[in-house]
Amino acid sequence: MVLLPLVVQTGFYVAIKHHLGEVEKEARTQALAKRTLARINLLLIDFFDYFEQCLSYCMEQTDRARIRLVNKTITSKKMIAAFIAFMEREKLDPEQTERIRALSMDFIAEGEKLKDEFFDAQNPLVVLMFYNKQTGFRRAASAYSQELINFARQTEARTSPDYNGEQSLSARLGPWLDTAVGLNIALSLMLISFFMKGTVADLRVLKDNARRLSDGQTLRDALKTSDEIGEVDAKFHEMASTLNEAAEKERVMTAMIKSSAERVNALIDSLPQALVTVSERGMVEAINPQAAELFGFASSDLLGKPADRLLPGLLGKAADADRTGSPSEALAELVERTRRAPISLELESADQEIIPAEVSFVAFEFAESTKYVAVISDISEKRRLEMLKRDFYAMVSHDIRAPIMSIKATMQSIEDNEAGTLSRKSLDALASSRDSAGRLIEMVKRLLDSEKLDLGGVSLDYQSIHVADLVAETVDTLVSLAEAASVELTKEVEDAELSCDRDLIREVLDNLLSNAIKFSPAGSKVVISSVVLKDSVELSVSDQGPGIASSDQQAIFERFHQIRRSDRKSGFGLGLSICKSIVEQHGGTIGVESEPGRGSRFWLRLPSRLT
Missing domain, CATH: 1.20.120 (Four Helix Bundle (Hemerythrin (Met), subunit A))
Structure with missing residues (x-):
């Protein structure tokens, strides 16, 4: 025992x-x-x-x-x-x-x-x-x-x-x-009491702080203990402070965004163009006051309605090529189609009034979706001015060219029939007047040609040609002019087959090459070349003339623009404008690279695909 x-x-x-x-x-x-x-x-x-x-x-x-x-x-x-x-x-x-x-x-x-x-x-x-x-x-x-x-x-x-x-x-x-x-019951009770008063109480503080943080309330004071729970509580307070700062910054940013949105809306409302925002499903989401005024509809009558109500047939026409195409695909196609130039069409107002307009589309990402904005310009005034311009050119063609041609013919007749009775001074005056009349007739002709090209009044006669043949013909025509000016003509041709209006493109090359010869000093060289690019053919004419200042390089393709030169070798200021119209009607581009005193290089690029 x-x-x-x-x-x-x-x-x-x-x-x-x-x-x-x-x-x-x-x-x-x-x-x-x-x-x-x-x-x-x-x-x-x-x-x-x-x-x-x-x-x-x-x-x-x-x-x-x-x-x-x-x-x-x-x-x-x-x-x-x-x-x-x-x-x-x-x-x-x-x-x-x-x-x-x-x-x-x-x-x-x-x-x-x-x-x-x-x-x-x-x-x-x-x-x-x-x-x-x-x-x-x-x-x-x-x-x-x-x-x-x-x-x-x-x-x-x-x-x-x-x-x-x-x-x-x-x-x-x-x-x-x-x-x-x-x-050990007594000791356990003592330990439990201590635990309840210490660790559990601290955990309850942490839990309460978590609730306060989620409710946006102020946290309780940090724990004074130095154990792990005290460290976690201290970091929890730091995290809460960081979140509060982030929330304040977010509030400031939200206010700034709201203010910016108001400024952007004010800017949009002040734009002269009518703007219509369209969703991916083809529904109108917003219009600016100019659009409401142009169409005569209230905004509430259009929001949430199909965009075809304002732009009849556009979405349908864009999707015709693919009968299964969705509105978003049709809108994306319209964005691509109007990237270079707007679409001209006639719209209808609420009063069934016809509105001639030009429409282009742009796309932007917003809230994880794509939005489309139709930019609509009322071109009623532009159409009216075009009509006035056509009337003016008709008047020029009939009421000015015909009398001048009659004057030239009369002077030629006098010069031919009365040559024996007139003095040399009178004959020279007649010849000078006849030449001036001829220049006026040529200027009127070029002016009318330029207008026809701008209005699309010239039908392109597409032919399949070889670039080398076209360049050779151009050089052969102007070789005598080059010899008279003591200028050497050189060809650097990469041959390719091209579909274009042979006569019109030949006219462009004649103009560029004759200009290069005219403005090149004696003993210099003019090079006409062609290069085959990925989807186009580039033709260029390079000279060693006086060059063109950068400020004039865009303006020289505008009508009547002439560069002031001391040698007075100038024309009507229509040649390059006509060249630009011809090239653009072929779907191509034209430009110049030049530095004063280092010559110029005029180039044009034409699509290589057959049309």
Whole structure:
């Protein structure tokens, strides 16, 4: 009996020692979990700090903010590398280690892209567009932070006093621990009381602060404890402060965006063109006051209605080529069709009044969808002026050219029939007057030709020709003019088959080549060449003449524009204008490359496809 207590105590000691080993093993696990949780908390703090630096750089766009972001990026990379090394050293979950590694690197990579972005931070529209564009950064930040939070929750669960391993340990001890439980009840009650007053109370503060943060209320005072819970609470307050600052910045940005939107709307309302915004489904979403006034409809009568009500047949015609085409495809086709020139058509107002108009379309992205804006210009006045211009040219053709031709013929007749009775001075005066009349007739002819080209009154006679033949004919025609001016003509031809109006393109080359000869000094060289490009053929004429100032290089293709020269070698100022009209009717382009004193190179590019 005396030994019985000893035997019982010995058995109890052996059992306790056996399970103590398990407890020590569990304690090591708990310690590792705490260290892991502490490192996760530090990594979360670094995440929020890095995120704040990114937001600060986006809002400030200053060199100082960029340097802070670069330095923080270096620090964050080191912390992430240290945390990954810790997980590998402690042999934590390999899959989770790789997930955190990948997500952290993705987050840092997306953040590093921001420091290379430069834009006007004072322009709210640019800021908004930049913010909307950073979907990769927001996605990476969300995924990375969520992974850390989930890992922290898992780790915190293993440090809980109610962890399942301890419950299993107590269950295994069973009856053997009854005596120990009885002896330690008082101590346990004391510990429970302390725990309830300490840790549980702190956890309740954290929980209450979380609720307050979600409700937008002020947080309770920070905990005074220096343990892990106190550190988490301190970081929680820092996070709340950062979120409040971000919310304030967002509020300011929202106010700026609203103000900018109001200014943009005011600008749109002041534009002279009528604007109609159309959705991808072809429905009217907005119109400006000019559109409402032009069509005579109230905005409420059009919003949400098909755009065909204002632009009858446009969407249908655009989709005719593909019967399965959706309104968005038809609108995209209209954007492409009107990129170079608007569509001319007749619209109808609410009063069934016909409105001649030019319409072009532009597309823009808004709220993850594409919007289309129809820009409508009322060309009633333009049509009226065109009618007046046609009447004027008809008058020029009939009432001016015919009398001048009669005058020229009369002078020629006098010169032929009265040559023997007139003095040399009178004959010279007659010849000069006849030449002046001829120049007037030629100017009227060129003016009428130019007008015909502008109005599309010249039908193109497309023929399949060889570029080499066309160049050779042009050179042969003007070789005598070049010899008289002591100018050398050279051909550098890459032959190609081209579909064009042979006579009109020949006229363009004649004009360019004769101009080059006329303005080239004696003993210089003029080169006419052709080059086959990807989808066009380029013809060019290069000279060694006086060159053209950059301020004149666009204007020389306008009617009656002449460059002032000391040698007075000038024409009517219509030749290059006619050349431009001919080339553009072929769907091509014309231009000049020149520097004063270094000659000029006139070029034209014609589509190589057969028409």
